Amino acid sequence: MRWLATTTFYLKSLFTKRKLEAQMAEEIRAHVELATEANVAAGMSPTDARHAALREFGNVASIQERTRDEHGWLWLEHLRRDLRQGWRMIRKTPGTSTVVVISLAIAIGVNAVVFSWMRGLVFRPLPGVPQASELLLVEPRSDSGSYPGASWPEYLDLQDRLTALEGLLAYRMVPLNFGLPGHEERTYAQLVSGNYFQTLGLRPALGRFFHPEESVQPGAAPVVVLSHDFWQNHFAGDAGVIGQEVRLNERPCTIIGIAPEGFRGTFLGLTYDLWLPATMAPVLLASADELERRDLRGYSLLARPRPGEAAAARVQLAGAMRDLAVAHPETNTGMQADLLPFWRAPRGAGRLLLGGLSALQGMMVLVLFVICANAANLLLARATSRRREIGVRLALGARPRQIFTQVLVESLLLGLLATIIGFALAWWGTDALRAVPLPSGFPFKIDTRLEWEGLAFTSALGLGCTLAFGLLPAVQAARIDAQLLVRVARGAAGQSRVHRLLVALEVALALLVLVTASLSMRSFLETRQSDPGFKVSGVLLGAFDLAGTGSDRTAGLQNMDELLRRLKASPGVTAAAIASWVPLDFHAMPAAGFKVDGRASGEGDMDRALSYAVTPGYFLVMGLPLVAGHDFAGLLAPDAQPQAIVNEEFARHYFGSAPALGHKLVGKKLAYEIVGVVRNSLYETFGEHVQPMVYLSYRDRYVSYGQIHVRVQDPAAKLAPNLGRMVREINPAITLYDVRTLSEHVDKNLFFRRIPARMFAFLGPLVLLLAAVGIYAVVAYAVAQRTAEIGIRLALGASGGQVAAGIVRENLRVVWLGLVPAWLLAVVVMLHMRGGVLNATVLLGVPALIVLMATVASWLPARRAAKVDPMIALRTE
Amino acid sequence: MGTEKEKSDLLQGTLDLLILKALQAEPMHGFGLAQRLKQMSAEVFQVEMGSLYPALVRLEKQGWIKGEWGVSDANRKARYYSVTAAGRKQFEEEKAQWSLLSGTINAMLKAT
Numbered sequence: 001m002r003w004l005a006t007t008t009f010y011l012k013s014l015f016t017k018r019k020l021e022a023q024m025a026e027e028i029r030a031h032v033e034l035a036t037e038a039n040v041a042a043g044m045s046p047t048d049a050r051h052a053a054l055r056e057f058g059n060v061a062s063i064q065e066r067t068r069d070e071h072g073w074l075w076l077e078h079l080r081r082d083l084r085q086g087w088r089m090i091r092k093t094p095g096t097s098t099v100v101v102i103s104l105a106i107a108i109g110v111n112a113v114v115f116s117w118m119r120g121l122v123f124r125p126l127p128g129v130p131q132a133s134e135l136l137l138v139e140p141r142s143d144s145g146s147y148p149g150a151s152w153p154e155y156l157d158l159q160d161r162l163t164a165l166e167g168l169l170a171y172r173m174v175p176l177n178f179g180l181p182g183h184e185e186r187t188y189a190q191l192v193s194g195n196y197f198q199t200l201g202l203r204p205a206l207g208r209f210f211h212p213e214e215s216v217q218p219g220a221a222p223v224v225v226l227s228h229d230f231w232q233n234h235f236a237g238d239a240g241v242i243g244q245e246v247r248l249n250e251r252p253c254t255i256i257g258i259a260p261e262g263f264r265g266t267f268l269g270l271t272y273d274l275w276l277p278a279t280m281a282p283v284l285l286a287s288a289d290e291l292e293r294r295d296l297r298g299y300s301l302l303a304r305p306r307p308g309e310a311a312a313a314r315v316q317l318a319g320a321m322r323d324l325a326v327a328h329p330e331t332n333t334g335m336q337a338d339l340l341p342f343w344r345a346p347r348g349a350g351r352l353l354l355g356g357l358s359a360l361q362g363m364m365v366l367v368l369f370v371i372c373a374n375a376a377n378l379l380l381a382r383a384t385s386r387r388r389e390i391g392v393r394l395a396l397g398a399r400p401r402q403i404f405t406q407v408l409v410e411s412l413l414l415g416l417l418a419t420i421i422g423f424a425l426a427w428w429g430t431d432a433l434r435a436v437p438l439p440s441g442f443p444f445k446i447d448t449r450l451e452w453e454g455l456a457f458t459s460a461l462g463l464g465c466t467l468a469f470g471l472l473p474a475v476q477a478a479r480i481d482a483q484l485l486v487r488v489a490r491g492a493a494g495q496s497r498v499h500r501l502l503v504a505l506e507v508a509l510a511l512l513v514l515v516t517a518s519l520s521m522r523s524f525l526e527t528r529q530s531d532p533g534f535k536v537s538g539v540l541l542g543a544f545d546l547a548g549t550g551s552d553r554t555a556g557l558q559n560m561d562e563l564l565r566r567l568k569a570s571p572g573v574t575a576a577a578i579a580s581w582v583p584l585d586f587h588a589m590p591a592a593g594f595k596v597d598g599r600a601s602g603e604g605d606m607d608r609a610l611s612y613a614v615t616p617g618y619f620l621v622m623g624l625p626l627v628a629g630h631d632f633a634g635l636l637a638p639d640a641q642p643q644a645i646v647n648e649e650f651a652r653h654y655f656g657s658a659p660a661l662g663h664k665l666v667g668k669k670l671a672y673e674i675v676g677v678v679r680n681s682l683y684e685t686f687g688e689h690v691q692p693m694v695y696l697s698y699r700d701r702y703v704s705y706g707q708i709h710v711r712v713q714d715p716a717a718k719l720a721p722n723l724g725r726m727v728r729e730i731n732p733a734i735t736l737y738d739v740r741t742l743s744e745h746v747d748k749n750l751f752f753r754r755i756p757a758r759m760f761a762f763l764g765p766l767v768l769l770l771a772a773v774g775i776y777a778v779v780a781y782a783v784a785q786r787t788a789e790i791g792i793r794l795a796l797g798a799s800g801g802q803v804a805a806g807i808v809r810e811n812l813r814v815v816w817l818g819l820v821p822a823w824l825l826a827v828v829v830m831l832h833m834r835g836g837v838l839n840a841t842v843l844l845g846v847p848a849l850i851v852l853m854a855t856v857a858s859w860l861p862a863r864r865a866a867k868v869d870p871m872i873a874l875r876t877e
Numbered sequence: 878m879g880t881e882k883e884k885s886d887l888l889q890g891t892l893d894l895l896i897l898k899a900l901q902a903e904p905m906h907g908f909g910l911a912q913r914l915k916q917m918s919a920e921v922f923q924v925e926m927g928s929l930y931p932a933l934v935r936l937e938k939q940g941w942i943k944g945e946w947g948v949s950d951a952n953r954k955a956r957y958y959s960v961t962a963a964g965r966k967q968f969e970e971e972k973a974q975w976s977l978l979s980g981t982i983n984a985m986l987k988a989t
Contacts, residue, residue, distance in 0.1 A: 023956070024930075027907060030955045031926070034908040037951060063927045070934035 024067060032057055062397040078405065086410035089382075096382050096777070100375045101418045103770050104465060107371040108422030111364045112458040113429040118357050119453055122343045128263030130201045136310070136339040138168065138301035138317065139346060143334035147346035149297040151331070152278065152290065154324065155193065158301065161320040164312035167199030170278060170299045171266055174285065175545065177735055178274070179247035186543075186737030187230070189248075189274035190265050191281055197225070197259075199304055200266070206231075207242040207257030210277055218291055219283040222253045223276070228261040230273040248276070249284045249545075266302060267345075294331040303339070314339055363516055368465065370509040370767055374774040375414075376469035377502045381781040383407060383473040390477050404478035411470025419462030426458060472498065499778045503811075504818030507850060510771040511822040512829075514846045517764035519830070519839060532584065532746065533681025535623030539742035540716045541582060542723050544734050545705040553702045559731055560698065560706070561635040564615060566730045572713050575621045578698060578706040581612035583683050584746050592694060594665040594672075596654050609650060610683050611694040613701045619645075619678055621709045629661045629676030632697040642700035644672035648680050650692035670700060708736065716741040768849065772857045779811050780861035791870045800866030807862035808855060815854040819847055892924070892932050894975060897960060897968040900942060904959035906949065907933065933958060941967050 032053050039049035057063070090097045126132035138158065139147045150158070155170040162168055170193040178187040194215030202209070205228055214221035224246065226234075235241045241255050253276070265272030278299075281290050290296050305313045317337050325332040340346070383390075390403055476498070546556050560578055567576040581589060592611035600606055616632045619625070628651075632643050644665050651660035665672045672694075680690050698706070708727070712719050724736040783790070790803055823843070830838055899905065899913045907929065914924045936942045941964030947957040960968070 026954075027930075027956045030906065030953065031908045031911075033953060034906070034949065034951075034955065037953075038908075038912075057926050059927070063930055066927055067930040067934055070931045070938065 021068075024064060028057070028060060028064065059397060065397065078402070079409070082406045082409035083413065085406060086413045089410055090413060093382055096378045097414060099770075099773055100378055100414050100469075101421065103371045103766070104375060104415070104418035104462075105421035105425060106766065107364070107368040108419055108458055108461050108465070109425030109429060111361070111368055111461055112422065112426035112454055114357060114361045114364050115457050116426065116454045118361060125343045125345075126266060128202070128260060129266075131304075132342065134304055135200075135342055136303050136305065136313075137342055137345060138162075138303050138337055139340055140297070140321070140335050140337045143336075147338075150299045150301050151294045151297050152299060153292065153294050154297075154332075155299055155301055157324060158317070158320055159193075161323075162303065162313055162316050164306055164309040164316055166304045166306050167195050168301060168303045169193050169196045169199045170301050171196060172278070172298045172300065173267060173272070174281075175543075175737075176248050176274065176284065177250070177545070177737075179250070186735075187273040188271075189224075189276055190267070190272050191278040192275050193278055196275065199302075201304075202260055202263060204257040205260045206239060207255070209257050215277040215279045218279045218281075220279065221277055222251065222280060222283070223256045224248065224253045225257045225259055225275040226255060227259050227265070227271075227273050227275075228263070229271075231258045248274070251284055253280075266300070294328055300345075302342070310339070363513060366509055366513050366516075367767055368461070370506055370513060371770060372465050372468045373502050373506040373509065374770045375465070376472050377499065377506065377774045378777050379411060379414075379469060379473040380476060380499060380502070381777050383477050386477070400478040404474045407474040407477045408470050411466050411474065415462050415466025415470065418465075419459060422462065423455065423458045426454065499782070500814045500817075503775055503778050503814050506771050506774050507815050507818035507854070508822035510767050511819060511846060511850055512826060513767045514764055514850070515826040515830070515842055517767075518842045518846060521764075522839065522842065532686070533624065533679060534583070536743045536746055537741075538711055538713075538716050539621060540708075540710045540712060540720055540723050540739065541742055541745055542708045542710075542727065542736035542739040543705070544708065544727070544736050546734070556702060556704055557635050557699065559734070560615065563708075563727065563730055563734065564617070564635075567708070567710060567726065568617075570726060572719060573710055574713060575617055575711040577615045577618035577621045577709045579612060579614040579618055579709060580698075580703050580706050582707050582709075582742070582745055583681065584685065589684050592667065592696070594667045594694070596666075597664050598666045598671075609692045609694050611696060613696045613698050613703060613706075615698050618695070618709065621711045622681075623711075624678050624681060626676050626678050628659065629674070631676060633699065635697075635699050637699065642670045642672045643675045643697055645676040645678055645695045646674055647678050647693040649690045650694065651677050653692050665694065672696065672700065709742075716743075768853060771850065772853045775811065775815070775854050775857040776861065779807065779858040783807060783861045783865040787865065787868060790865050791868060791872070794866070794868070795870035800863075804859065804862040804866040807865065808858045811858040812851065812854060815851065819850060823847055891975075892928060893936060894968070894971045896929075896932060896936060897941065897964055897971070900958055900960045901965075901968065904945075904947070904957040906947075906955035906957050908955075910958070936964070939967075940964075 032050070035053035035056060036046070036049045039052050040046055044052060054060075126135065129135070138150070140150050140154065141147055149172075150170065152170070155168070159168045171190045174189050174191055176187050176189045178185055192210075192215075194210045194212040197204070197209035198212075204225070207225075209225060210221070210223065214223060226241070231237060231241065242257065244255050245252050246255060247253070259275065265275070276284070279291065290298065303313065317339065321332070321335055321337045325335055394400070394403065546559060564576050564578065567573055583589070589610045590612060591608045593606035593608050595606055614632070615635055619631065626645075627648060629645070632645065633640070646660060654660070655663065660674050660677050663674050665674065678695070680693075682688060683691055683693060708723075710719075710723065720739055720741060723739050727734050727736050793803055794800065826846075827838065827843065830843070895914055895917070896910065899910055899917060905913060907926075910933075911924050911926070911929055914922055914929075933942070933944070937944055937958075941961060942958045943961050944956050944958050946954060949955050
């Protein structure tokens with residue numbers, strides 16, 4: 001019941017503020033009068049009696065104030081007053097306030113942007129899917145720890161065994177030619193199990209999804225579901241498309257439904273246009289037996305466990321994989337399986353991005369620390385310059401707690417402003433990212449919208465920062481002793497220690513940020529300029545797929561051979577070839593298993609090396625010289641000994657200094673003779689270690705798809721628009737898609753390094769500037785405090801130069817204090833990060849830059865102080 | 878400034894108890910209360926107005942005392958405070974607590 005009385009009291013106070021105020025004044029007046037009367041009764045003169053009564057009562061204003069404190073409405077009143085006062089202070093020192101707000105806003109903004117990217121990847125990897133966080137990937141894991149994916153028969157087995165799952169679905173990505181009358185284009189589709197949409201919990205925007213029986217009989221159900229975007233872009237959202245026939249890889253298919261808006265398919269970071277039953281694979285693609293083969297691990301499996309049965313599913317999965325290993329030793333020996341959250345998908349763009357983004361987020365948090373330290377320093381300097389004002393207020397009866405909250409409210413105001421601007425920046429920043437031209441020919445897209453999580457994150461950051469930089473000045477201000485004010489500038493020693501610590505901290509953080517930023521910039525520039533081993537410029541690429549044109553291996557090889565012959569004869573073309581893979585691609589390069597001369601070198605029964613198929617002339621196009629042996633035999637050369645060409649690293653690894661030519665690589669079906677050794681180049685990514693590599697010939701290892709490589713005389717980009725036409729003129733059945741230059745392709749690989757590099761390029765100088773501002777503010781403040789001392793020294797005959805040099809020296813000592821430990825840390829990090837390689841330019845350049853900047857930042861105020869007239873300086877106190 | 882605050886903090890609990898005690902007999906105004914407290918303590922306590930008035934507001938806020946305007950013997954307008962029923966109950970509780978506390982501390986101080 002007490003709370004009721006209290007609440008009533010508060011409410012009454014709130015609404016009768018003026019009345020209470022008058023009542024209090026009246027009560028005090030009555031008190032004094034009663035006391036006066038008592039004194040008069042005791043024999044004093046009326047005047048003396050009144051004075052005595054007032055003296056005895058004490059400081060009326062202060063007592064009123066403290067009585068008022070007990071009324072409930074006071075905190076509100078205080079807040080209003082503190083806010084007004086804070087705003088006044090912010091406007092009175094526009095320079096400091098602007099630096100604090102803008103730097104903080106930028107830091108909060110970039111952190112929020114990076115966070116929104118992370119969130120898009122980690123928290124919302126499956127846009128449009130309800131309860132996506134419940135979904136788990138089922139990933140078969142080989143004994144070497146890699147995740148090769150699942151085969152279709154394996155999927156069917158697991159689906160039967162895992163009863164703890166509400167549903168298990170399978171999918172794999174295929175590029176398909178999508179044909180409307182008079183128009184054909186490349187699209188990206190997912191081949192999916194019949195329960196795909198149902199298990200994901202999706203409802204069609206239009207029409208229907210697959211029936212379970214539509215994914216049983218191979219080729220029985222030529223039906224397709226379109227993505228909402230694709231439907232909008234290609235059919236203008238016409239509801240009449242349901243039931244319409246389209247051609248996919250030249251096969252008729254019926255549109256049965258439209259996926260809901262916002263659903264992009266189930267692959268981290270990518271967007272799909274179409275979904276088809278997996279049982280259409282034998283019809284649409286040349287791989288007629290992929291639904292029976294257990295060694296084709298092309299599928300990803302996604303499970304929705306029944307509520308609370310995730311652990312049971314794990315147990316069932318382990319048991320099922322054990323049984324599969326017994327039943328199918330040739331494909332499943334040593335195979336186990338893991339349940340992984342979707343964002344940890346072992347394949348795809350996400351993994352690449354996530355690593356880079358985590359590093360970036362770490363750096364951005366460091367930047368935020370620098371900026372907070374800087375803000376604390378600036379505010380501390382400002383609060384200290386207000387010691388006199390605060391002292392006066394304390395002497396007039398203000399309590400330390402009031403001073404504390406008031407200074408803190410000021411910081412909160414700054415923080416609030418910064419958070420609002422930072423949020424606006426982040427909003428703009430995520431928009432800007434979406435506007436960045438993305439790698440062409442790749443359905444890459446991340447959901448980066450700032451939603452409430454972003455807002456919450458940004459606000460939390462803003463509040464955290466404000467407390468971080470606002471508490472120190474507030475505590476300092478509240479600790480000021482009014483008594484000390486009479487004495488000259490004492491008590492400053494403790495404060496300058498805090499200042500120095502902050503400067504040292506700021507310098508240390510700035511060094512770390514700058515070192516990392518310049519390393520990241522350098523490695524980005526290095527990779528841009530570094531020689532990948534092959535000649536990047538002057539090569540045009542175009543992808544094609546003969547699957548679905550009805551051509552078998554023989555016809556396919558004939559088509560390719562003719563295409564290459566006539567391309568080479570075209571004007572401006574110096575060389576042409578086909579390869580099944582382009583190095584430095586987004587995805588990991590395929591690998592092949594083999595035994596050298598029939599013997600395995602490791603513990604497994606086969607060795608593995610990166611491998612893809614090429615046509616003769618490929619090394620000429622790529623500018624990769626053969627260091628031994630010769631090129632592959634012609635595509636149409638009679639089947640003889642299958643051939644392989646290895647790189648120098650392969651030869652060194654397996655044969656040392658002995659010649660590699662003539663050795664046999666025994667694969668699952670064929671034995672390849674090594675006929676050539678080619679120079680090493682980069683295969684998967686910039687900065688990789690040299691890897692063993694095996695090239696096979698299309699003749700021996702035929703696939704129906706490939707990338708045409710054409711080396712041209714003119715700048716490659718000029719010819720790019722014509723390549724598709726040239727190919728069509730030679731063979732109308734071949735549709736080229738994703739035509740680009742090799743350098744564009746390579747740039748795509750650099751895409752995810754470019755975003756962090758750009759952020760560092762922008763933030764590095766900013767951090768340096770902020771550290772300079774911080775040091776300048778501290779020195780300027782310290783010098784102002786010591787004006788009298790400087791005046792005395794000048795009066796005693798010290799030269800202005802000596803005084804200034806002394807001040808600079810003193811400050812540089814503080815700078816070194818922060819610099820040295822941070823530098824050592826940077827060396828350790830660099831040794832760890834770059835595999836023991838130290839970068840002298842960065843390790844010497846960055847500290848030199850910081851020392852230079854610190855010297856300038858302390859020299860400017862020091863020189864101004866040294867120019868002071870001693871007489872004026874002495875009179876200031 | 879800091880030391881004064883500590884002292885009033887220390888006295889706060891006891892001051893509330895003493896005010897409740899003083900008001901048991903009859904309603905009183907602020908000045909009268911101050912005189913009465915001084916008298917009760919045989920002039921040992923000098924109650925500060927800066928503690929007394931906030932304490933009165935605090936007690937009123939809790940609903941333990943009630944303030945009303947009245948007229949003094951000398952025909953002067955003043956605010957009279959009286960103890961409510963809840964205040965009496967609170968007083969008994971606090972008194973019991975205080976006896977326990979002071980008794981215990983005394984016993985401890987006397988122990989050798």
